Amino acid sequence: MARWPKLMRAVLSPPSVSRGAALSLSERLSATTHMVSSLEYLTTERDRRHGGLNNWQVNRDAFLTWSPALRKVLDLAARPRVTRTLHITRVGAAAVLLAPSPRAARVAANAVLSGTSLVLYPLNHYGTDGSDQVSFLVQSVTAIARAGERNPKTVDACLWFVALQSTLSYAVSGWVKMTSPTWRSGRALPGVMRTLTYGDRTAWELAHRHPRAARALCAGVLALECAFPAVFLAKGRAAPLMVGSAAVFHFANAGLMGLGRFLWSFVAMHPALLYAAGPREHTAADGRSERRDDALPLLALGLLAAGLGALQVEKGRQNRVLLQGRGDEREFTAASGNRLSYRRTGPNSTADDGTLPLVVLEHGLAATAEHWEWIAQGLSERFPVVTYNRAGYGRSTRAASGAATYDLDSAVDDLVDLIRHTAGDRPVVVAGHSLGGYLAFMAACRLPDRVVGCGLLDSSHPAELQRSSRQAQGQKILSDSLSSIATSVKFGMGALLSSPDWVSRLPEEVRHLVTAHYRDARIWEAGRREWQAVQEEFNSFDGKLPYPGVPMLVMTAGHTASQDPVQAELHAEFAAANVHSAHHIIDGADHDSVLTDRDTAAYVVTLMADFVANLGEAGTKEDSHDGRTS
Structure with missing residues (x-):
């Protein structure tokens, strides 16, 4: 002892x-x-x-x-x-x-x-x-x-x-x-x-x-x-x-x-x-004494303090960029109490007699309205277009707090409220990318009297985590990534994130705003919250896909189709939801470039503009493959 x-x-x-x-x-x-x-x-x-x-x-x-x-x-x-x-x-x-x-x-x-x-x-x-x-x-x-x-x-x-x-x-x-x-x-x-x-x-x-x-x-x-x-x-x-x-x-x-x-x-x-x-x-064994020089840690502490201060200054600057936005955003308070920031672009009053369909674009998980910029610019030459950020992203704020009060239904509720607020008497076409595609699909199911068409761009599907091994295996990786990035950015490390390659492919006028979003904690907190809700809902999906009863334009990125054929099959099931639907596979495009690559986005604009323009015409169901390379 x-x-x-x-x-x-x-x-x-x-x-x-x-x-x-x-x-x-x-x-x-x-x-x-x-x-x-x-x-x-x-x-x-x-x-x-x-x-x-x-x-x-x-x-x-x-x-x-x-x-x-x-x-x-x-x-x-x-x-x-x-x-x-x-x-x-x-x-x-x-x-x-x-x-x-x-x-x-x-x-x-x-x-x-x-x-x-x-x-x-x-x-x-x-x-x-x-x-x-x-x-x-x-x-x-x-x-x-x-x-x-x-x-x-x-x-x-x-x-x-x-x-x-x-x-x-x-x-x-x-x-x-x-x-x-x-x-x-x-x-x-x-x-x-x-x-x-x-x-x-x-x-x-x-x-x-x-x-x-x-x-x-x-x-x-x-x-x-x-x-x-x-x-x-x-x-x-x-x-x-x-x-x-x-x-x-x-x-x-x-x-x-x-x-x-x-x-x-x-x-x-x-x-x-x-x-x-x-x-x-x-003191050494032979009796000699030595004194350690501690200049380096003091210098390191000084540099660390200066670095942390610079990160906080940059965090404040990025926040000001986000709050300033594009300068022409409008705000709308949904029934949930969430305050949504949105933009409306399109033909002026002399070119629009009020009968053109309104196109509402829904962004993906951990993304923003600016991801749609190439497509929004193209579509707004012919139709009125609404882009917005979901509650919790950028200037759009949530009335509630915490992940426990959030589910995907609440996001669909906000989208439905926004459509009713912005459409007036117009017919509506709602389109979404990635998770936004699923939200747009659900909104179309809830508004059969207002929505006349639905566009899905490389969309999520409620059965993907159950039927696609690639999607199922990626769950943990995405969960860990969102969690670690959200935590580090929350503590002011956002300025250390390098901008992804796709940011440089967006129109120059929105790159600074997208970069500010990417380095802000809100986009990652919102992404983590939404991903938790996605896992809960998709993992418990009963296999019964609702039918919106409207024509649908389903577009699958070529890389998605080749790397995950099950996802392409699920997209085909979306197209099967209505007899006047079309399914296009866009060769050479990946999940991001369908939005961010200028040429690919221009092709998507062509598909969507033709789809919207022809909604009033009788159509036949088709399942086509466009052998196109972006």
Whole structure:
């Protein structure tokens, strides 16, 4: 029993690691990662031969955008003899670092490992992981530290850099996991252990038989990673416990999941972390004292504060852009109390006698009215057009709060109210993209006396999660993505999101507004709320599709039809809802480009304009395929 107090004092005592020991240990542990990595590659040369996963003649196409000079270097390094020589050289350099060697040799060995990592990383397109990135970082920093070893401030800055990177990697990993319901519920461990790539049958059986223990273990991992910055509290008293727990975690991953390189690469950061978290004054065994230079963390804190401040300023600017909008929006309060922002465009009063159909466009999940801009511009040359944002998006606000009070019926109710408000005595054609297609379809079912036609553009279908394996398998990915993005953007990280490629394809006058939406928390919160409602409704769909009793124009993106034939079948079922309906497959278009690509959108405008213009004429049911490439 007397051992326990001693053990607790040892675990909770501030770490005492010297500058030289921290640098040497980090350097050697990282070198071990490189040695193991190169030995693995030397024994798996078949992966780089013809038909292998990392055959350069196939993978080099992924680097076509790189400069010709860099591609020539990679072509040279990809030659079997050169690749083999580089890996043998890396093993030798790692051996130099593991053995007692002079400073000049250690500087050169570190430089060799860092430089060859840069060259070889692209050649191993499949098989690289976080351990390769961490080992490159540690080896590069230790190379700088060794080169400037005569200046203690340089070494301390390097060790602090590694320590802060280590803390950040654990903390970010933990907080990302916190956004996942799978991790919070404790289902993550059994799920991972059941996979083919990282699974372990014995571990899975234990987790399956002891779910409480599995949940406790998941909670422990979350607690460790999320609280990892606490290593710097109380002069590092928690550092040995936190670092030791992390090392045990990596050791378990190495044994159960085969992530052996992760053990060496991440543990290589721990000596620097213990040095940085410990007392600033250190007395060596020979009685010499050294004082750690803490300029880098102070600089990092200053830059972090400045960065966070800049993010908040940018968040305010983006919010002003959203609230300003296009400048010609109108507002309408639905029966639900939701306040909807909408735009109405189209022929002027002299060109419209009040009999032209009103076209109402419904946007998709985590999208905005501006996604319709090319199509809205085209249609408004002939017909009055209404575009709007659903409640919770941009300037459109919800009267209620929280996801518990939301379902898709409430979105349809708002759309029905908006149609009645904006149509007057006109006939109405309602059209939607993605989730908006399903909402438009349901609105048409509720307003058979007002809606004379319905257009569905690569629409969602209530049976897709039950019948399409592609859609069903993507549920978790979409849920996790919406959750993590919504959380990060809520905390002001929206400015760090790079604009998707499709934004640059929209009309120039709306790009800034769409970018502001994309970087605003509201679009992601609304998307997450709607996706939860979609899952609840679609997963419980009874298979009975309502019939609106109006002609329908159903358009399927070619990529959707080829990658998910079941979705195309479901779209055909939409078209079968009325004898005067048509189903078009738009070759060359994907789920986004049917809206955002100018030429594809122009073709969609042609289909929709002809459909609207011919609604009063008798038609026959058709199911056509347009062999068109955008």
